[in-house]
Amino acid sequence: MTSRGGLHWLPAVALAIGAAFVPSAPARAADIPVDLELVLAADGSGSIDDEELRFQRQGYAEALAHPRVLAAIQSGFHKAIAVAYIEWGAPQSQHVIADWTVIRDEASARAFGKTLVESPRAAWGYNSISNAIDFSARLIDANAYKGTRRVIDVSGDGPQIGGRPLEEVRRETVARGITINALVIETAGGALRGPGGVTLAEHYERDVIGGAGAFIAVARERARFPETVLRKLVLEIADLNATENP
Numbered sequence: 001m002t003s004r005g006g007l008h009w010l011p012a013v014a015l016a017i018g019a020a021f022v023p024s025a026p027a028r029a030a031d032i033p034v035d036l037e038l039v040l041a042a043d044g045s046g047s048i049d050d051e052e053l054r055f056q057r058q059g060y061a062e063a064l065a066h067p068r069v070l071a072a073i074q075s076g077f078h079k080a081i082a083v084a085y086i087e088w089g090a091p092q093s094q095h096v097i098a099d100w101t102v103i104r105d106e107a108s109a110r111a112f113g114k115t116l117v118e119s120p121r122a123a124w125g126y127n128s129i130s131n132a133i134d135f136s137a138r139l140i141d142a143n144a145y146k147g148t149r150r151v152i153d154v155s156g157d158g159p160q161i162g163g164r165p166l167e168e169v170r171r172e173t174v175a176r177g178i179t180i181n182a183l184v185i186e187t188a189g190g191a192l193r194g195p196g197g198v199t200l201a202e203h204y205e206r207d208v209i210g211g212a213g214a215f216i217a218v219a220r221e222r223a224r225f226p227e228t229v230l231r232k233l234v235l236e237i238a239d240l241n242a243t244e245n246p
Helices: 050-064 067-074 106-118 129-142 166-175 200-208 222-238
Strands: 002-004 007-011 032-043 081-088 094-103 145-156 179-185 215-219
Touching: 032 050, 032 094, 032 129, 032 222, 050 081, 050 106, 050 222, 067 106, 067 222, 081 106, 081 129, 081 145, 094 106, 094 129, 129 145, 129 166, 145 200, 145 222, 166 179, 166 200, 179 200, 179 222, 200 215, 215 222
Parallel strands: 032 081, 032 145, 145 179, 179 215
Antiparallel strands: 002 007, 007 215, 081 094
């Protein structure tokens, strides 16, 4: 565990289908090989206002085109990753904001980022982390890529509210060979809590993440969010947290 610059990194100890139907699909012979299939599943619920949503999207767009992230991509065998960005809210609200794109260089990263920041807001309601994970896993299963690794990166500023049982969804997702990581966005004073009064970071660590190399990152203030996203993406893409978590 390290803590620097206001960022706190914690290694893991440890459905209802949403707005669009995403069918499961077996691997296909024509699937395009990549080093990583990554769904960025961002909180778009009612606790995130329009300004915060734009700030959040811009943080991801800039991080994906950052030289450190591009270097991490180039360090892989295929020198390419496939990325999709969704936003989620209520149990019935999961939305693809930027669809699957292969990122291998700055041009492809910036094209993805442009789509991301220009797309309209879609998510509504509160806070079904479980259904967001389930939707993301189905999105991975249905895509046209074959990744060496498959990861869902969930970011949120609140606890699980409604939808499928979180433990059930996590267990099913990990059994499919998909790792669940998390980025916790702490509100001022850390007022929001998880089940049983645990901190939000403890809730995500205990109840959300799972699979090979799973970890969480915590942004303790808004100004630190872009750097948190950048460091987290480098870890995920370069596979620097290679441990097994239930």
